[in-house]
Every structure is written in structure tokens, then in C-alpha cells.
Amino acid sequence: MTAILGGGLGGLSTGYYLLKNNINNNSNLKLFLLEATNYCGGWIKTIRTKDYLFEQGPRTIRPKGTTGLNTLNMIQDLGLSEHIAPIKPDHPAAKNRMIYVRNNLHILPSSLISVFQKNQPFSKPLIYALFNDIKSPYKEMEDDSIYNFVERRFGKEIADYAISPMICGICAGDAKQISVKFLMKTLFEWEQNHGGVVKGLMKSMFNSKSAGDLELSELAKRAQEEKWNVYTIKGGLETFPDTLHNYLVENNVTVKLNSQVEEIEFVDSSSVALKNNNGITLTANHVYASIPAYSLAKLVEKQHPVLAESLYEIPFVTVAIVNLYFDTTENLIKPAFGFLVPPIENCPILGVVFDSCCIPDQNGTVLTVMLGGKWFEEKFGANPPENMLMEIALAEIRKILKIKESPTASNVNILKKCIPQYVIGHYERVDRIREYIQVNNLPISLVGCSYDGVGINDVIFSAKTQVEDSPCVFHDKPT
Template identity: 70%
Template sequence: MAAILGAGLGGLSTGYYLLKHNISSSLKLFLLEATNNCGGWIKSLKTKDYVFEQGPRTIRPKGINGLNTLNMIQDLGLSEHIFPIRHDHPAAKNRMIFVKNHLHMLPNNVYDIFRTNEPFSKPLINAIFHDLKQQKPHGDLHDDSIYNFVERRFGKEIADYAISPMICGICAGDAKEISVKFLMRTLFEWEQTYGGVIKGLMRSIFKAKQSDVSQLTELAKKAQEEKWNVYTIKGGLETLPITLRDFLAENSVDIQMNTRVKEIEFVDSSLVNLVNQNGESLKVNHVYSTVPAYSLADLVEKQHPELAKNLRSIPFVTVGVVNLYFPSSTSLIQPAFGFLVPPIENSPILGVVFDSCCIPDQKGTVLTVMLGGRWYNRWFGDGATKDALLDVALQHVSSILHIKERPASYNVNILKNCIPQYVVGHYDKVEKIRKYIQDLNLPISLIGCSYDGVGINDVIYSAKTQVEHEYV
């Protein structure tokens, strides 16, 4: 018997891969969720006129992780529900930043790198020459912040106006704190190995290997052939976790909602006792934890305080999400994915996504404003109300996008401690945590964004690799 803690995307994906590895066996599998909701932070509010995505809204098809997700989606029978955004779509090409009270389009073609594009003071080709001229740092650099790395390789403007807002969009974090070794490991290794990013890129081009297309489903091949930039699912991204939940239920997984585990007792290397909020116990042979690291820390602290301490050392941030619907007959925005606000601008908002440009079946103008993140407590504190966040969102939509009318509908969520921060040293921190578990032969696997990456693809691939680690 095995138990999965958490019915977010990580937990549902873990169940999916466990079933795939044990398709002909009699493995008894439990999925324990503390709330009455599956899918974690993925939530879609759908009406006849719009879809409000309260968490992630699109998925990238690139890389091993991205192709793996597409393979899963086809296996679940969702291929016909996919809505791709190809590389030539405005939502793929047009991405903006808000700097010095103006929206600026980021360069989106090869010609732009030879021109001076505000807010940059020089053509971006200069940043390439800067990297080629810079030497590798003296000594072995074990890790660094993304900001330091980019400023060193490409200059301060690239760090401030390109990379820092991108990190806000990825993990609502501060590029001056986030680990380059974790989020941009390949670029960091190119610098350490070859002395620069461009030098490493040139070498990689000659060493590049084609994907093994025999391992790809038709959907994954289609994404490559049609050059998808990102994609979503018609009717809302929540369709994916709902379909996963149904797949697990159809294959006899015991899904227990509103079941909060209060303590994990490790009896020996093949027996775990899970104690719930009512004092009832469930004995299993292995636990797959997909809950946030800070939640798992509370469950193991009694027996393993050192493990709990290390788990709590992974910081998380809170994000405010405000969805807005304007039922206008003509679009109130220019075609684009949206815009991000660099931290140097000292703004309470992280950015705005133009959902009506990148999500299908939207009637009118639909926007999502993201607030706070690493700076949430500074701007809003612990007691901020949803009305306060709505007011801030509307003020910035009015001043930046010049939309003066009130939305016909809106939704405000405060996602408390929703995104882990992969600060400098994160890679080694996770390695230390997993080594502790391995050395003591504890029957538990750690899965999800706390450890292996914040994106949908990362979470699904984390489930796959941890399940395979147990069975291969």
C-alpha cells in the first residue's frame, strides 16, 4: 500500500505514474487531500462569456519536461481540447514591460537586437559583445543569484529590465535572491565550463541532439512541427487535474477529501503510520509527499526535527490575483501576452496578463493582475482585504492601460504561501534533504514545486522521476 499526500497537480500526477508502473499489480493506493478541492493552485472559473484563471493559464511545450506533459495529455484523451498559441501569435510575440510610466515592447525579432529599444539605452547586440568580452569569474563559483549572473554577463540594463521582470513572472520572486544554478543551470554551467554564455551556446549548437521522436505521442510531434509557443486547454486549465482525478478514481485509487494528516510516524524502512485530524491511523508501505515543504515539516518534526528544519528553510511567497472582465464589443487592450513590472519600478503589482488574447472563447476584455509576491508583506501586510487588492489592481489598470470603466465582473484571490523561492543554494538544500531521507532509509518521496521547479511541466516531471526512482 502507498499513500499520496496532496491532491494538487503533483499528487494527481504521482497517482497517474504509479498506476502506469503498476498497471497489472494489486497496489492499493490512497490519495489524501486536506481540502475539498483537487488541483491545488490550478483553478478555472468559467462562465458563458469568460474564463478566469486563478492560477496558471498556459503550458510550455518545449524540452523534455514539456514533451512529457504532452504525452500525458494525449494519454488522458485531452488532445482535442488543446488550444495552441503558435510562435507567430501576438500573445507569443508581444510581451511588454512597464518602465518609467510607459509600456515598452520587448524585442521580438532578430532585427530588434541591432536597434535601440527603450528602455534600453543601447542595442541589445552590445549585451552579446559584453558577454564575449567578460572573463569567467576567478575560482570555482558554486552558485550565484540570477541578477548577479546576468549583470556580470550582459550588463545592468538586461538584469533590470529583462531578467528581473521575467523572474517576477516565473516565481513572483527577486532575481537578486533566486539561484541561477537552479533556474538557469545550463547558462551557469556554460559560463563555468566555457567562460561565457555565448561561447557555451555556440558549442552546444554543434553538439545538439535531436529528440527521439519515436518516444513522442502524435500531440507532442504536432507541437514541435507547428512550433507552439505555449498552449492551454479549452474550458480552463483545471480540466487537466479534473481529468487526472477521474482517471485515478476509475482505476480504484481511494481518494479521500477533507482528510488532513497531522503526523507521519516512520515505523521502519517499509512501514509508515499516517495519523489524521481525528486521530485515526492509516498504515502504508510508502508515502509520496506533494504538499508544500513547510506543511511536510509540521508532519515529520516530532521524529525528525533536523529534516523539518531543512524543509522550513525553503521560503514561500504570497501572491494576490485579481481577475477582471470588461464586456466591451471592441478590445480595450493591444494584442499581447501582457506586461510585467520590473522590481526597480517599486510597484505593488508584478504584472498583468491579457487573458482575452491568449485564452480562447473570451467575450470582451479579460485581464489578470498579479500583486505582491516577494514584496507582498511590504505592500499589503498580513491583514490585507480582497477589496484593498481590487482597488490597487483597478488603479493600475486605469493608469497604465487607460481603462476607465469598472469591470462587469471580477474575482480576487489571495494565494497565501503559494510559490517557493529558489534562493541561492536551493539545489544543494534539496540535495541535502533527499540525502537525509536516503541515509535513514525513510519510506517517503518528495515531489512537487517545493523541490523541482514551479512550472506545470516541472511538477508533472517531478512526479514521474520520483515514481521511477522507486520502481526502476
């Protein structure tokens, strides 16, 4: 038997790829998925009504790169192509992405010509950042924060007003702590190998770009041809994990909800015991753990305290999501994706997504306010009441967007320890964790956002990679 821990997108994707490999290998795979809650989908969750959608977690997916194209391949295979709602380059949500600085909203440059123009809050055209990189000295380093790297190569304004808010939007983190390898690994390597980003770019300009050996589906080809910026799924992003869940069940995967594993005991290199909350022990040949690193640490610390210590070292942050629906005939906002707030502004919110512009079939005005992240406890305390977060969100909406109306409907959701922080040294730590597993011949593979990227595409590709890299587990022995 092969077991998957966790029914979020990582666990569901692991099941999907195990089934695909099982079919390709003509093997008899007995597969169990154990989820501690009563719901599969992890942080992806949608509240649906006839007038609006409230996304409790992610709402859009990027189609770019190998990982993005891989997700589109999966989506087509699951039969979801006709449900895709793309945002193309000419859409306001693609062109209008804003930051809130000095009590004003500013649209970030989104075209080539805008790079040569002066755009507030930047004091110079962004092209000057390239000149800064050319004249900046080379500094040999193993890793660095993304803030320090960008400040060193492109200047403090780019670090403060472009990179720092972007990190808030992606992982609700502090750019001064997040590893440069999180988003700019290639640029960092250009600096280390060639002495600067521009120099590295010039030397790599003639390298062909491709999706590797990935065979593209018709949906992936369409996304490339139409140059999608992002996309979502009609009816809510929850449709994606729901469809994955159904696919597993239809292919005889045993999905057990409300099944909390309390301890993992590694018997030998091909046998692992999973002790659950009902006093029942399941024995598997191999385990794919897609649960957060801190949850896995609790399960293995009795037998492998060194491994648990490394897993505990991966930090996570809490984010509050406040969804707001205004039932008005007139749109209360200008069409845009939304805005982010640089940490230097010391604002109580991270940013706002304009869902009624990004998500189809919305009536009225729908907004999502994000709060907390790295600064959650500092700004709101350990356990703030939901009504307090609602009041803060509404106050900021009224101040920044000048919305005087009261929301017709609203929802507050506190996502505790939901996003891992890839701080300086993260990738080396993950390498040490996986090396420990390999050296000790532990029949476990680590999947998901704790290790290989926090985005939807990263999580899915992590599952694919770990299934392909794992020792053969398709010929299960009796348990």
C-alpha cells in the same frame, strides 16, 4: 498500500505514473490519495461563465523541452488533445510581451532582427550584451543569484529590464535572491566550464538536441512541428487536474478529500503511519509527499527535527490575483500576452495578463492582475482586505492601460504561500534533504514544486522521476 499526500497536480500526477508503472509491472497496487481540502487541483482553479473564464492560478503551459513534451504525452493519453488551444509564433500573445518602465509599455524583442535594433527601454541593441559577455572576466562560483550572473555577463540593463520582470512572472520572486540554476543552469555551467556564455555556446553548437529517451505522442510531435509558444485548455486549465482526478478514480485509486494528516511516523524502512485529523491511522509501505515543504516539515518534525528544519528553510511567497471582466463590444487593450513590471519601478503590481487575448472563447476584455510575491507584506501588510487589493489593481489598470470603464465582474483571490523561492543554495539544500531520507531509509519520496521546479511541466516531471526512482512499492503487503 502506497499513499500520496496532496491532491494538487503533483499528487495527481504521481497517482497517474504509479498506475502506469503498475500496469507495466502487472502488479496489484493499492493506492490512496489524501487531500486536506475538498478539492483536487491545488492552485489550478477556474471560474467559468458563459462570457468569460477567470483563472485563479496558472493559465498556460509551455511545450518546450523534455518536461514540456512529457506533459503533452500525458495530455494525449488522458484524451484531452482535442481540447488544446495552442498559441503559435504568429499569434499576438507570442509576439507581444511587454514590460512597464518609466510610465510606458515597451514590447520586448521577439525576433532575430530585433536583437540588432535599439529597443526601449534598452539603451543599445541587445547584441551588445554578447560583446559584454565575451570581454567579461571569468568568476569561479558554486552558485549565484540570477540577477548577479546576468549583470556580470550581459549588463545591468538586461538584468533590470529582462530578467528581473521575468522572475516576477515565473515565481513572483526577487532575481537578486533567486539561484541562477533556477532558469539558467546551462548558461552558468558554460561560464564555469568555459569562461563565458558565448564560449560555452560555441563549443556546444554541434551537440545534437533531443528529448532523450522520451517517445513522443502525436500531440507532442504536432507542438514541435507547429512551434507552439504556449498552450492552454479550452474551458479552463482546471479541466486538466479534473481529468487526472477522474482517471485515478476510474482506476480504483481511493481519493479521500478533507483528510488532513497531522503527523507522519516512520516505523521502519517499509512502513509508515499517517495519523489524520479524524484520529485514524493509515499504514503505508511508501509515501509520496506532494504537499509544500513547510507542510511536510510540520508532519515529520517530532520524529525527524533535522529533516524538518531543512524543509522549513525553503521559503514561499504569497500572491494576490485580481480577475477583471469588462463587458464591452470594443476590446479595451491591444492584442498581447500582457506586461510585467520590473521591481526597480517600485510599482504595487507584478504584472497583468491579457486573458481575452491568451484564452479562447472570451467575450469582452478579460484581465488578470498579479500582486505581491516577494514584496506582498512589504506593500500590503500581512492580511490586506480584498477590497484594498481590488482598488490598487483598478488604479494601476487605469493608469497604465488607460481603461476608464468599471469592470462588469471581478474576483480577488489571495494565494497564501503558494510559490516556493529557489534562492541561492536551493538545489544543494534539496540534495541534502533527499540524502537524509536515503541515509535514514525513510519510505518517503518528495514530489512537486518545493523541490524540482515551480512550473506545471516541472511538477509533472518530478512525479514521473520520483515514481521511477523509488524502490519497488508495487507488491504491497497487508496493512
